[in-house]
Amino acid sequence: MTDARHLLLVGGGHAHLGLLHGLALRPEPRLRVTLLAAETAPLYSGRLPALLAGLYPPEACRIDLRRLAAAAGARLLPGRAVSLDAGMRRLLCADGAILSYDLLSLDIGSVARPPPPGGGEVLPVRPIGSLPARLGAALAGLPPGPARLAVIGGGAAGIELAFALRRRLRRAGPAPEVLLLPGAALLPEAGGQARRLVARALAARGIAVIAGAEVIASGFDGLLLADGRRIPASLALLATGAAAPAWLGGSGLALDPQGFVAVDAALRSVSHPEVFAAGDIAAVLPHPRPKAGVFAVRQGAPLLANLRRVARGAAPRPFHPQRRALALIGTYDGVAIALRGRLAIEGRWLWWLKHWLDGRWIARFRALPAGLPRATG
Ligand SMILES: Cc1cc2nc3c(=O)[nH]c(=O)nc-3n(C[C@H](O)[C@H](O)[C@H](O)COP(=O)(O)OP(=O)(O)OC[C@H]3O[C@@H](n4cnc5c(N)ncnc54)[C@H](O)[C@@H]3O)c2cc1C
Structure with missing residues (x-):
């Protein structure tokens, strides 16, 4: 464990949730993992409209990062990153703490x-x-x-x-x-x-x-x-779409023209090979996609696979995301509309499909054993 590389995960976004779930099922002895998260019970965006509509209580729409991090053997640090010096591998938190890392992964969403x-x-x-x-x-x-x-x-x-x-x-x-x-x-x-x-x-x-x-x-x-x-x-x-947070501007990381972290097909920064990014904050240069949770979810497994490979000295592998995502729009009177590419259908069964898919995503994290927090200095 002493030779393990320190992986700092910033943000409890969809890809990191999947990554931590993967670590809970199969730990990685070559990695010592810290999760810095501004929220310890993030809201699942797929359920946000239903929560606002009054269909679910808040606890049915949130994911407990304390439990997930414990199951994954990761150290959870509640806090917000406010500045990064990618050259020095140092991250500054809002409370003044400075975190260093061997490997950094950003999944902080958008603003x-x-x-x-x-x-x-x-x-x-x-x-x-x-x-x-x-x-x-x-x-x-x-x-x-x-x-x-x-x-x-x-x-x-x-x-x-x-x-x-x-x-x-x-x-x-x-x-x-x-x-x-x-x-x-x-x-x-x-x-x-x-x-x-x-x-x-x-x-x-x-x-x-x-x-x-x-x-x-x-x-x-x-x-x-x-x-x-x-x-x-x-x-x-x-609800006019996603922008990049300003604090990465001075980090030294290569960014795309909109300020999102420029990564290759392996989700690796094109300027700093020890930095990875996924979800809305990542601009995957070879495979541009809309900013949607569906794409972030799919990046969790390849992100973890690549971090495991880098930890054992191997090169990360490119990941080819799907071209289109299914969007299910609830009308909140028992019907949903499914959109995929240029196609659209509506129906009551689609509402149940949405309810089932969202519930399955949240339940996945509740089903994990509580785990024992690992001492990670
Ligand atoms: C109303 C609404 C409904 C949506 N519905 C859908 C949908 O049904 N399907 C779909 O595919 N997409 C949907 N989206 C889009 C979706 O929300 C985003 O694409 C998705 O959340 C991006 O996931 P992510 O992994 O990038 O990060 P997020 O899920 O946004 O998570 C980022 C996490 O990082 C934390 N964080 C942020 N900054 C910092 C920091 N500096 N330090 C530490 N932690 C930090 C945040 O607190 C947050 O918990 C919806 C968006 C909105 C606004």
Whole structure:
């Protein structure tokens, strides 16, 4: 164990969850593992809309990192990385601690894109861990009377949040209005059939879609679109996609033009061979993919396999991700819409499939033996 290399995992993202699960099933004696995680019970994003809709209690949507790290024989350090000197192999935490490593793996997700300027109440959906509390407080602070809530963003996450908000607010009292502001168009990367099906599902549930222009400002009475339209809204949720956290900017790591960590097909930094990255934070240069949890989940096993190989002095192997991912959008009234590439279908059975798939992912981590925390200095 004394010759083991120190692997520092930063972030309890989807790929690291899979990696730790793999270590719990088959320990790696050549690695001494530390997990630095800003949240010790991260929220599973696939269940976030259902949690907001009031369908599940929070504990059914979170993964217990203490238990997972213990099962994997890893040391868990609750904390947030704020700066990295990749040349010196040193990571600075928000509490002032400095961590060194032989191997570093980053799976810290992404951050919200900047909200439109102005004084209106616009809630970014990221960080998703705090969204249930932030949304609860914002809704509680609305003046009495009919509310008009907007979701900004026309990707799968924004659409699903609009359905979930409608469900939550109908349960809470008289139905308020929910609007979706997708910018230029709904689901810009999907085909016409998918767009039509989603538009019909939204319309059937009374969710108005106001497309054709970006939101450029927010005020106390609503939102301003680039074409001059003013949209009254009491509160807006911002689901416009993923941005890179700024703190990696000064790390010395090679980044892509958007600031994500540039890695090769083996998930290894193109500038620092002892650094790996997966999930939203990684820009896999040979295989660009959308920022989605599905891709992060699939990277967990090859990431672990490559770290095992590097620990025994072998070269990491390239990983070829799937081209397309299945997105299941719940409408929160017993139906889900499945999108894959340009195809789309909807049905009640898809809602049960979504419920089953999400539940299976969470249950996987609960089924592990509690394990004994290893002393890792
Ligand atoms: C509303 C919504 C719904 C979504 N639904 C789906 C879906 O159904 N299917 C799908 O495929 N994708 C979905 N996504 C996208 C998905 O959430 C992301 O692509 C996915 O979470 C990325 O996973 P990750 O492994 O990169 O990191 P994440 O799952 O984001 O986890 C990163 C972790 O790292 C921690 N962390 C962050 N910074 C630091 C730091 N500096 N130091 C230490 N720890 C840190 C965070 O606290 C977090 O726990 C959804 C997104 C949103 C916003």
